[in-house]
Amino acid sequence: MKTRRARFRDMAAMLPGMAVILLWPSVCAANSGTRLSPESLNLLRMEARSYEHGEGVLRDPRRAASLYCDAARYGDAESQFSLGWMYANGRGVERDDGVASAFFQLAARQGHEESRKMLRFVGDAAASLPDCMNTAKKPAEDDYTFRADNPAQRRIFGLVRRLAPEYGVSPRLVMAVIRAESNFEPAAISPKNAQGLMQLVPETSARFNVRRPFDPEQNIRGGMAYLRWLLAYFEGNVPLVAAAYNAGEGAVERYRGIPPYAETRDYVGRILRLFQKNEHPFDPRVTAPSPELPRIRRAGGPRGLSSAKNNDAQRPRG
Numbered sequence: 001m002k003t004r005r006a007r008f009r010d011m012a013a014m015l016p017g018m019a020v021i022l023l024w025p026s027v028c029a030a031n032s033g034t035r036l037s038p039e040s041l042n043l044l045r046m047e048a049r050s051y052e053h054g055e056g057v058l059r060d061p062r063r064a065a066s067l068y069c070d071a072a073r074y075g076d077a078e079s080q081f082s083l084g085w086m087y088a089n090g091r092g093v094e095r096d097d098g099v100a101s102a103f104f105q106l107a108a109r110q111g112h113e114e115s116r117k118m119l120r121f122v123g124d125a126a127a128s129l130p131d132c133m134n135t136a137k138k139p140a141e142d143d144y145t146f147r148a149d150n151p152a153q154r155r156i157f158g159l160v161r162r163l164a165p166e167y168g169v170s171p172r173l174v175m176a177v178i179r180a181e182s183n184f185e186p187a188a189i190s191p192k193n194a195q196g197l198m199q200l201v202p203e204t205s206a207r208f209n210v211r212r213p214f215d216p217e218q219n220i221r222g223g224m225a226y227l228r229w230l231l232a233y234f235e236g237n238v239p240l241v242a243a244a245y246n247a248g249e250g251a252v253e254r255y256r257g258i259p260p261y262a263e264t265r266d267y268v269g270r271i272l273r274l275f276q277k278n279e280h281p282f283d284p285r286v287t288a289p290s291p292e293l294p295r296i297r298r299a300g301g302p303r304g305l306s307s308a309k310n311n312d313a314q315r316p317r318g
Contacts, residue, residue, distance in 0.1 A: 043170055044071040045079050050281035052082070052092075061092025069132035072103065080107035081115045088122050098127025153184050156197065159220050167224040168283055169231070173238070174198075174224060176274035177245065180267060186216045198223025232286035235293060236279050242271040253292040256299040 048067035051060045065086050071079035084103035087096050100122045107115035148154040156178070164171040181199040182188035194201050196219035205213050210222035227241065233249060234240040243251075243258040246267040251259045258268055272278065290296075 041071050041074060041076045041079075042165055044068075045076060045082075046168075047170070047281050048079065048082065052086075055281070061086070063092075065092040066132060069130065072106070073133050075110070077107040077110040077112040077115070080104075080110075081112055081118075084115060084118065084122070088118075093130075096127060097122040098125055099130065102126035102129050152186075156184055156186075156216055156220075159217055163217070163220055163224060167221075167228045168281070169224050169227050170275070170280060173227065173271075173275050173280060174220070176271050177223060177227065177242075178220075179274060180270045186219070187214055195219070198226075200226075228283065229286055231280055231282040232284060233288075233290050235284075235289050236282040238275060238278050238280050239268050239272065240296070241280070242268045249290065253290055253296075256292060256296045 044067055048064045048071065049055065050064075051067065052064035053059065065083060068079040068083045068086070072083050080103045084100045084107065085091075086093055087100035087103065089095065093099075101119060101124055104115040104118045104122065105124065105126055108119065148157050157175070160171045160174050160178070164174055178184055178197050181194075182197050184197065186197050188197070188199065189195050190199060192201065195205070195213040197216055198219050200208075200210060200213050200219060200222050202213075204226055205211075205222055208222040208225040210218050212218045213222070226245070230241040230244050230249065234244065234252075239258060240252055243264050247259050247261060247264045251261075251264075258265060
């Protein structure tokens with residue numbers, strides 16, 4: 001049996017062209033003086049869909065609606081349509097045809113044909129938009145934490161935004177790692193020979209085919225490839241991914257959670273403060289999950305630790 005959304009799509013496809021009176025004011029980045037890149041909007045939309053449908057993460061319609069609203073507020077027509085559908089069906093939000101109409105009108109005003117046709121079913125009496133559409137609200141994928149101080153940093157930011165969709169990793173997570181690892185210094189090198197922007201040790205560089213670790217693009221590609229792998233291995237659990245990036249996945253598995261190293265715990269806290277989320281969508285095709293995940297969860301989640309002593313453990317690789 002088709003879902004109501006599928007039936008809506010079928011009906012919308014059969015409708016002839018129809019005039020729509022668009023009285024709702026445009027809500028877009030121009031009103032707030034801030035824009036999100038197309039890549040950031042696309043990642044927001046992809047993440048929202050992951051939570052809407054439970055693809056790679058636990059299904060969470062409320063979170064999906066919040067993420068769609070972040071993208072919709074900055075003018076993404078497809079996200080505006082998706083929010084209209086959620087309000088028309090009461091999925092993750094309270095059903096409200098007036099709010100649905102408002103979102104469909106916003107998208108239709110940008111030429112979104114399906115939204116234009118959906119107004120036939122919810123009417124064109126738009127209600128007030130929800131608070132999440134307030135243009136003063138900080139978006140989930142903004143760059144407010146990460147401000148470029150010079151042309152070299154602007155180039156790094158541009159590389160991250162351009163490459164992140166290719167690897168399916170949030171630009172904000174990548175920038176959080178770069179900030180914590182090297183503070184955006186391409187020539188950074190640690191006492192343990194971790195190199196470049198994302199501080200890749202030689203073994204990780206070899207693993208992800210990075211031949212020039214001090215080349216910003218190669219280093220970022222290698223770091224993103226490793227993050228993509230860790231996200232699949234730990235099923236999108238950001239605290240575990242951050243701990244593994246710092247101390248190695250073996251240490252996380254051995255301790256069944258974040259290892260009891262002061263450096264690693266501090267590192268995980270920094271990543272979470274910068275990234276502001278505990279979960280991230282992942283692609284299960286990248287690798288099978290860690291066989292220790294069930295035991296990690298039984299031990300109390302990402303912060304569940306064994307009783308092993310610090311001096312019995314492998315030290316962080318930084």
